[in-house]
Amino acid sequence: MSAAIALRADAKALAQRIAWQDWERTAASLDASGHAILPGLLDDAECRSIAALYERPEGFRSRVVMARHGFGSGEYRYFAYPLPAAVAMLRTAVYPYLAPVANRWNAAMGLDVRYPEAHADFLQRCHDAGQSRPTPLLLRYDAGDYNCLHQDLYGEHVFPLQMAVLLSQPGTEFEGGEFVLTEQRPRMQSRVEVVPLRRGDAVVFAVHHRPVAGTRGTYRINLRHGVSRVRSGRRHTLGIVFHDAQ
Numbered sequence: 001m002s003a004a005i006a007l008r009a010d011a012k013a014l015a016q017r018i019a020w021q022d023w024e025r026t027a028a029s030l031d032a033s034g035h036a037i038l039p040g041l042l043d044d045a046e047c048r049s050i051a052a053l054y055e056r057p058e059g060f061r062s063r064v065v066m067a068r069h070g071f072g073s074g075e076y077r078y079f080a081y082p083l084p085a086a087v088a089m090l091r092t093a094v095y096p097y098l099a100p101v102a103n104r105w106n107a108a109m110g111l112d113v114r115y116p117e118a119h120a121d122f123l124q125r126c127h128d129a130g131q132s133r134p135t136p137l138l139l140r141y142d143a144g145d146y147n148c149l150h151q152d153l154y155g156e157h158v159f160p161l162q163m164a165v166l167l168s169q170p171g172t173e174f175e176g177g178e179f180v181l182t183e184q185r186p187r188m189q190s191r192v193e194v195v196p197l198r199r200g201d202a203v204v205f206a207v208h209h210r211p212v213a214g215t216r217g218t219y220r221i222n223l224r225h226g227v228s229r230v231r232s233g234r235r236h237t238l239g240i241v242f243h244d245a246q
């Protein structure tokens with residue numbers, strides 16, 4: 001079998017895995033808690049081959065050493081365009097399932113921005129506004145590394161949901177390094193959620209805020225995400241942000 005045929009077969013399998021996710025449950029979970037797990041989005045071979053790209057810098061536009069910026073410890077690289085096929089597929093094929101949630105959230109929060117059905121149309125909006133640098137990224141953490149709580153905002157245009165796929169197996173390849181989310185509710189103390197992921201699972205989560213229905217109407221809560229300290233081993237993640245960067 002030629003490499004091209006193998007690649008097409010993989011693309012079909014990945015497209016099917018995306019389509020077969022329970023998107024109704026995902027939307028309900030996003031509404032209820034601001035995040036949702038997509039189990040087994042990538043298979044082990046895909047996780048391994050995407051993580052291995054980290055050692056091939058020619059496919060990336062930049063490298064960030066987190067400690068230099070006070071972001072934490074560890075490093076990441078932003079992919080260059082054209083994105084690797086699997087990364088591009090994840091971004092364009094997952095987006096249409098999330099756009100209706102994003103539109104509902106904006107309506108609930110009284111925000112006028114609406115998102116088109118196709119990712120290409122949203123990217124065009126970003127690019128027309130000068131946000132044209134690709135934001136999908138690959139992260140690498142070794143023992144002692146962590147990612148401080150943050151929000152991935154890269155300009156005026158923001159798609160309010162993003163996704164991270166865990167590429168390493170907890171318990172065998174690394175220990176610690178939990179994905180965490182915090183929610184800052186108005187006039188209340190912050191709440192933290194630890195998201196249990198296995199290799200190949202993705203977490204979809206709010207980039208910066210989400211609506212919550214209260215007794216006196218809908219209010220907006222502020223979210224941040226990060227990664228607790230990796231206690232041993234090496235942990236890789238693929239980050240999919242749907243807006244591009246200035």
Ligand SMILES: O=C(O)CCC(=O)C(=O)O
Nearest residue numbers: 139164179227237239240
């Ligand atoms: O490594 C992680 O799990 C989180 C990565 C992250 O901050 C992101 O994908 O935006």
Ligand SMILES: [Fe+2]
Nearest residue numbers: 150151152225
């Ligand atoms: Fe992030």
